[in-house]
Amino acid sequence: MPAKNDPTDLIKRVRRGDHVAASRALSIVVNDAPASEVLAKEFFKASGLAQKVGVSGPPGAGKSTLTGRLIGHYRSQKLKVGVLMVDPSSSISGGAFLGDRLRVMEHATDDGVFIRSLASRGMIGGLTHAIFGAIHVLEALGCDKILIETVGTGQDEVEIASVADTVLYVTTPAMGDEIQAMKAGAMEIGDIFVVNKADLAGKDKAVADLKAALGLGHSAGQALKAWEPPVLAASAKNKEGILELAKELDGHWKHLRASGEGRARLKRQHATELQFWIQRRVIKSALERVNDNILEELLSHKTDPASIGRKLLKNG
Numbered sequence: 128m129p130a131k132n133d134p135t136d137l138i139k140r141v142r143r144g145d146h147v148a149a150s151r152a153l154s155i156v157v158n159d160a161p162a163s164e165v166l167a168k169e170f171f172k173a174s175g176l177a178q179k180v181g182v183s184g185p186p187g188a189g190k191s192t193l194t195g196r197l198i199g200h201y202r203s204q205k206l207k208v209g210v211l212m213v214d215p216s217s218s219i220s221g222g223a224f225l226g227d228r229l230r231v232m233e234h235a236t237d238d239g240v241f242i243r244s245l246a247s248r249g250m251i252g253g254l255t256h257a258i259f260g261a262i263h264v265l266e267a268l269g270c271d272k273i274l275i276e277t278v279g280t281g282q283d284e285v286e287i288a289s290v291a292d293t294v295l296y297v298t299t300p301a302m303g304d305e306i307q308a309m310k311a312g313a314m315e316i317g318d319i320f321v322v323n324k325a326d327l328a329g330k331d332k333a334v335a336d337l338k339a340a341l342g343l344g345h346s347a348g349q350a351l352k353a354w355e356p357p358v359l360a361a362s363a364k365n366k367e368g369i370l371e372l373a374k375e376l377d378g379h380w381k382h383l384r385a386s387g388e389g390r391a392r393l394k395r396q397h398a399t400e401l402q403f404w405i406q407r408r409v410i411k412s413a414l415e416r417v418n419d420n421i422l423e424e425l426l427s428h429k430t431d432p433a434s435i436g437r438k439l440l441k442n443g
């Protein structure tokens with residue numbers, strides 16, 4: 128029997144759809160453990176096959192509940208679903224966010240659903256690196272849809288756009304008056320907008336405000352090829368609007384593949400992944416060579432941080 132972390136065996140098992148193997152492979156890749164590059168190299172071969180949906184929006188908008196409903200919908204279509212719950216603010220290693228976990232937990236024992244939480248550990252480019260690594264494992268595992276939940280805190284919204292194919296932005300009627308103040312970033316990156324909690328008062332106004340803010344209604348004569356971000360109302364709690372939402376998500380995936388925009392986005396994703404790989408490597412290797420001698424030289428003013436820094440980068 129092969130050792131439990133034997134890369135060749137792990138790769139085979141992941142490709143066969145083995146969740147235990149995927150879980151182990153994911154830890155290795157995310158933590159940059161030995162063998163991570165061997166695994167990552169193989170898993171990358173499946174990149175671009177699954178639709179990666181970024182589910183973003185303000186805290187408490189219902190992203191996890193909605194994600195749970197989408198899982199249910201995809202499973203009814205016999206699709207395999209991967210879910211990544213990303214918490215940029217958490218520093219708990221391998222952290223599971225209990226609430227989020229619970230909301231998608233009904234699917235946790237379904238072998239067509241693979242769920243994993245990712246927490247930032249304060250590494251430089253750590254989270255983005257981890258997300259890409261995790262995505263490639265899920266792609267190799269054979270997922271058709273990959274849902275990535277992130278909390279929208281401005282910067283991360285932009286980040287999710289460089290990782291996902293489709294960005295689903297979730298708001299609520301309570302945000303109706305805040306639409307004007309909504310971060311420009313969110314408006315620009317959203318491919319599909321959902322006013323969740325439509326069971327609460329004010330959903331029509333929220334949808335109308337959002338549409339107005341997006342400048343829709345003025346684009347009737349625009350190029351047919353361009354994607355107009357739809358604004359939907361849904362109640363994740365009452366399972367309303369889920370089918371319509373899934374339809375729009377499929378529509379966007381078709382649009383991406385038919386228009387060439389999908390290829391352009393994938394290219395951007397690879398560029399970002401490469402950028403973070405290089406950054407991590409260069410920084411790590413330079414930092415590793417900072418030793419006490421260097422610090423002593425700084426103390427005695429034999430050198431200065433810029434000069435020594437430049438030298439360390441050059442010899443990297």
Ligand SMILES: Nc1nc2c(ncn2[C@@H]2O[C@H](COP(=O)(O)OP(=O)(O)OP(=O)(O)O)[C@@H](O)[C@H]2O)c(=O)[nH]1
Nearest residue numbers: 185186187188189190191192323324325362363364
């Ligand atoms: N009334 C109503 N409540 C909802 C709906 N969807 C979610 N909720 C509730 O809103 C709260 C937050 O839901 P979550 O799914 O955890 O929201 P989230 O956006 O994932 O939250 P964070 O991950 O903490 O940012 C929970 O108490 C849900 O039960 C809905 O459609 N209607």
Ligand SMILES: [Mg+2]
Nearest residue numbers: 190191227276
């Ligand atoms: Mg959540």
